[in-house]
Amino acid sequence: MLFSSSPxxxxxxxxxxxxxxxxxxxPAIDQLLTSPLPLPDDDVRQQTLIALDFETTGLNPKQDQIISIGWVPIIQNVIQLSGAQHFLVKPLSQKNHQQAVIHHILPEMQQQGIPLKQGIDILFQQLAGKVLLAHGSVIERQFLAHYIQQQGWPSLPLIWLDTLKIEQTYHRYSWCSHARVKQDWRLSYLRKCYHLPDYQAHHALSDAIATAELYLAQLKRLFAKEYIPLETLMRASL
Structure with missing residues (x-):
């Protein structure tokens, strides 16, 4: 198989x-780059995932800021709440502080946060040998890519899965096939389709857990107990 045909x-x-x-x-990046990659036909259920969410002041990483970071591991198809992490990020400026309030983060709360570099460094320490999971991962990808570029590093080879893209790819087989008609791919809407409970939106850790739950519901509904090659879901997440 050619490189171009295999993510x-x-x-x-x-x-x-x-x-x-x-x-x-x-060291964390060295470990990330040297840890063994899974094989294309490895079962996705055997992979350890990190469900990740960034809350930001906007969609443009060049002018907007990450205001909170949350993630939770999924190991052997079990959400490991004991491994969950959530950080408020200390702002570089007070620009767009009203956007932070939308995420239920007051300015005085954010001032007690940690520097972005510290939060991202802690995240990278978790990523060696892991698969990243997000809902609408374009935000997390772009802000992480911008941070990496600011460090003067080349683009890092990360494995991503995206519950939004997975739903769009397999919508004909899901409980939420009418989402395509409504063009509503929001995490909250898809969770309702899968009969998952309401959750607190616009909170990084809550969104990460909500994404992890949706992912496991998708696997059960769309694939039952069938073997799923990791690369199948990687392609669906592009």
Missing amino acids: LKCLAKQRLQTIKQCVNFP
């Missing part, structure tokens, strides 16, 4: 190119 083989090639650039990465 995981493309990542493997990208890894080699990144390592050859001999960038002085911190």
Whole structure:
């Protein structure tokens, strides 16, 4: 199979190119780049996932800020709440502080947060050998890519799954087939389709847990107990 037709083989090639650039990465990034990649036909249920959510002041990473970070691991198809993490991020400026209030984060609360670099460094320490999961992952991807670029690093080869894209790809087989007609792919709406309970939106950890629950519901509904190659869901998440 050609690199261009296999997302995981493309990542493997990208890894080699990144390592050859001999960038002085911190230890967590070195571990991320040297940990074994899964094989394209490995069962996705055997992978350890990190369900991730960024709350931001807007959609443009060049002018907007990450205001909170939350994630939760999924190990052997079980959401591991004991491994959940949530951080408020100390703002670089007070720009867009009204947007932070929408996320139920008051300015005085945010001032007690941690620097963005510290939060992202802690996240990277969790990622070696893991698969990232997000709902509408474009936000997390773009803000993470912007942070990586600011560090002067080349693009890092990360494995992503996206519950929104998975739903769009397999909507004909889900309980939420009418979502395509309504063009409503919001996390809250899809959770209702899967009979999952309401949750507190616009909170990074709550959204991460909500995404993890939706993902497990999708696996059960769309694939039952069938074997699912990781690369199948990677392609569905593009």
